[in-house]
Amino acid sequence: xxxxxxxxxxxxxxxxxxxxxxxxxxxxxxxxxxxxxxxxxxxxxxxxxxxxxxxxxxxxxxxxxxxxxxxxxxxxxxxxxxxxxxxxxxxxxxxxxxxxxxxxxxxxxxxx
Amino acid sequence: xxxxxxxxxxxxxxxxxxxxxxxxxxxxxxxxxxxxxxxxxxxxxxxxxxxxxxxxxxxxxxxxxxxxxxxxxxxxxxxxxxxxxxxxxxxxxxxxxxxxxxxxxxxxxxxxxx
Numbered sequence: 001x002x003x004x005x006x007x008x009x010x011x012x013x014x015x016x017x018x019x020x021x022x023x024x025x026x027x028x029x030x031x032x033x034x035x036x037x038x039x040x041x042x043x044x045x046x047x048x049x050x051x052x053x054x055x056x057x058x059x060x061x062x063x064x065x066x067x068x069x070x071x072x073x074x075x076x077x078x079x080x081x082x083x084x085x086x087x088x089x090x091x092x093x094x095x096x097x098x099x100x101x102x103x104x105x106x107x108x109x110x111x112x
Numbered sequence: 113x114x115x116x117x118x119x120x121x122x123x124x125x126x127x128x129x130x131x132x133x134x135x136x137x138x139x140x141x142x143x144x145x146x147x148x149x150x151x152x153x154x155x156x157x158x159x160x161x162x163x164x165x166x167x168x169x170x171x172x173x174x175x176x177x178x179x180x181x182x183x184x185x186x187x188x189x190x191x192x193x194x195x196x197x198x199x200x201x202x203x204x205x206x207x208x209x210x211x212x213x214x215x216x217x218x219x220x221x222x223x224x225x226x
Contacts, residue, residue: 009152033215042202042217043155088154090215099170100145100206100215104154 003027004091006103014111019076021106023089032065032072033100035088043088046074081110114138118203118218125193125225133188133221135203141216143206144186145170146178148199149220155202161186193225 003026013019023032031050035043047056049065049072056063062075072089086105093099119134137144145160147170157170161180175197177189186205190197200222206215 006154035215042220043204043215044217045214048214090155099157099160101157101171102147102155104152 004089004101004103006089006106008106009104010107010109012109012111013079015081016078019079019083019108021074021087021089021108023072023074023091023103025070025091025093027093028069029091029093030069031092032069033090033092034063034072034074035090035102036085037088037105038085041085046087076108079108079110081112084108084110116203116205116216116218118201118221120221121219123221123223125190125223127193127195127225129193131190131193133190133201133203133223135186135188135218136184137186137205137216138184139205139207139216140183141205141207142183144180145204145215146176146186146188147202147204148172148197149202150199158188158201190223195225197223198225199223 006023033048034046037043047063052069053067054065060077064073086107088102088105090100090102116137142163146158147155149155156172158176159178161167164183167178200220202220203218204215207213
């Protein structure tokens, strides 16, 4: 079945440092989504990528979708304490599959 | 507009007991799903539904039943609770079929089975 692997599992940075999390799928995806979950909270949608090679930016966050539509990344520039949380990628596969499969998530902690 | 509402927020069960986790959405979304979240495992799909009367299994369906009699409600039933089902459960809904749209999550139910 479709699997979505995400690395690293944990990342601790100093405030102001950059952060990147990577997502890889065992199958080609129709689209990929990114979510953020604050400690004790629920996942909240950040963005969806659909096109091969797509790059989208949200202020300090940059999202990329690979050319083969099997991998994606989220990069945060100059982290702030408000960026603390777990970041998940979630992929939807082809062949009519209606399932959204999540990666294991990357937990980001920040030293102020 | 409440979004996705899950009840209860917390629950303690004894091994072998059954219970139903409730999920309701008021956004007229066709797609609804249940996930469980365990440390280091991310969000794993239990069951999902693409519309009223239609359900299908996700990655970890064993021990759980679902039904979708209305667009709004998607309850998750634990038939005979086991300690391995201790987890945080999230219900989600989204508008899309074919091309996914943003998923909205409920606040979660923290379940402990003793």
